[in-house]
Amino acid sequence: MSLSHPIYVTKSFFPPLKEYNHYLERIWKNEWLTNRGELTLELEKKLKEKLAVDTILITNNGTIPLQIALKILGNYGEIITTPFSYIATTSAIIWENCTPVFVDIDPDYLTIDELKIEAAITDKTTAILATHVFGNPCHVERIEEIAKKHNLHVIYDAAHCFGVNYKGQSIFNYGTVSTCSFHATKIFHTGEGGAIFCKDQKLYEKIFYSHNFGHNGPEDFHGLGINAKISELQSAMGLTVLNHFDSIFENRKRVVDFYTKNLKFERISKIKIRENTEWNYSYYPVIFESEEMLLTVLKTLNDNKIYPRRYFYPSLNKVNYVHGANMPISESVASRVLCLPLYKDLTDEEVSVIVNLINPLTC
Ligand SMILES: *Cc1c(COP(=O)(O)O)cnc(C)c1O
Numbered sequence: 001m002s003l004s005h006p007i008y009v010t011k012s013f014f015p016p017l018k019e020y021n022h023y024l025e026r027i028w029k030n031e032w033l034t035n036r037g038e039l040t041l042e043l044e045k046k047l048k049e050k051l052a053v054d055t056i057l058i059t060n061n062g063t064i065p066l067q068i069a070l071k072i073l074g075n076y077g078e079i080i081t082t083p084f085s086y087i088a089t090t091s092a093i094i095w096e097n098c099t100p101v102f103v104d105i106d107p108d109y110l111t112i113d114e115l116k117i118e119a120a121i122t123d124k125t126t127a128i129l130a131t132h133v134f135g136n137p138c139h140v141e142r143i144e145e146i147a148k149k150h151n152l153h154v155i156y157d158a159a160h161c162f163g164v165n166y167k168g169q170s171i172f173n174y175g176t177v178s179t180c181s182f183h184a185t186k187i188f189h190t191g192e193g194g195a196i197f198c199k200d201q202k203l204y205e206k207i208f209y210s211h212n213f214g215h216n217g218p219e220d221f222h223g224l225g226i227n228a229k230i231s232e233l234q235s236a237m238g239l240t241v242l243n244h245f246d247s248i249f250e251n252r253k254r255v256v257d258f259y260t261k262n263l264k265f266e267r268i269s270k271i272k273i274r275e276n277t278e279w280n281y282s283y284y285p286v287i288f289e290s291e292e293m294l295l296t297v298l299k300t301l302n303d304n305k306i307y308p309r310r311y312f313y314p315s316l317n318k319v320n321y322v323h324g325a326n327m328p329i330s331e332s333v334a335s336r337v338l339c340l341p342l343y344k345d346l347t348d349e350e351v352s353v354i355v356n357l358i359n360p361l362t363c
Contacts, residue, residue, distance in 0.1 A: 062181025
């Protein structure tokens with residue numbers, strides 16, 4: 001069977017327009033568009049309940065929270081980080097005039113290899129910025145131990161982690177600061193948006209004023225800040241999408257289970273999810289035996305109007321403006337990993353076409 005329409009790696013979830021309009025009517029009635037309006041506060045309250053976290057600050061995307069955290073905690077020092085993530089993890093470090101120091105990844109979990117972190121620490125190191133890749137938690141206990149021992153802050157880029165629990169609680173509860181992205185392509189979205197999580201009340205207050213230009217009332221300032229506020233229009237989208245989250249989650253699980261059941265894992269492998277994790281089915285990465293095999297599969301899929309994505313590629317230490325040491329595992333995985341299409345409305349029939357194109361090329 002072939003498909004009449006192209007299939008992309010993801011498809012933004014569009015809630016019924018009527019439901020979005022219901023929230024827009026409230027905005028029009030309030031005549032209030034941004035600066036922590038009623039809908040933004042309501043979304044924060046609902047997300048706190050949904051995720052079972054004590055604090056959340058919703059922001060305009062998932063990158064500025066990383067920059068705010070690095071501005072406050074990075075102190076122009078060396079930041080130990082992963083080469084296997086989205087570019088924002090590394091670019092935020094450089095943007096904040098800190099220096100990324102890469103530590104290679106674990107070949108199964110694809111998260112930063114905690115056993116290699118200590119060797120990379122110097123007297124200039126100020127923080128560890130690690131990504132819970134594809135929603136798969138880092139070894140948070142070991143990282144916390146290392147951070148304590150060397151007096152470092154831990155920032156987690158948890159952009160992929162909406163709904164992920166580790167050892168019975170939200171993964172956002174780990175680290176000095178944790179961030180999330182609500183970008184249109186993420187599992188929960190507000191069009192553009194994100195959040196920052198921080199349990200330390202003093203630090204949270206600093207983050208809070210930093211996200212609103214540093215304001216302490218209209219005429220006074222606590223300190224330096226930036227604009228990381230979300231608008232009511234985006235919060236309206238978040239409230240509408242949130243009402244459908246259980247169905248988004250269930251359907252992604254359906255697609256993931258279908259891939260896992262039907263793909264032949266002989267010369268390809270899948271990510272190993274860390275023990276004690278309730279995962280969120282946010283991505284479906286497959287790792288091929290060789291880059292050559294990946295390219296063959298990619299071409300065949302593209303010829304059939306199916307567009308998976310080489311994600312993450314390249315390894316971040318290889319980006320032209322980044323000066324990183326070689327990271328053999330990350331570079332090898334990055335050259336062989338493909339994220340397969342995964343979204344709520346992807347049908348079993350469509351997934352079956354994808355699987356049937358891949359299997360003969362990998363056995
Ligand atoms: C999406 C993403 C970001 C950036 O989030 P935005 O909301 O697009 O700014 C950062 N890190 C990772 C790992 C991501 O996937």
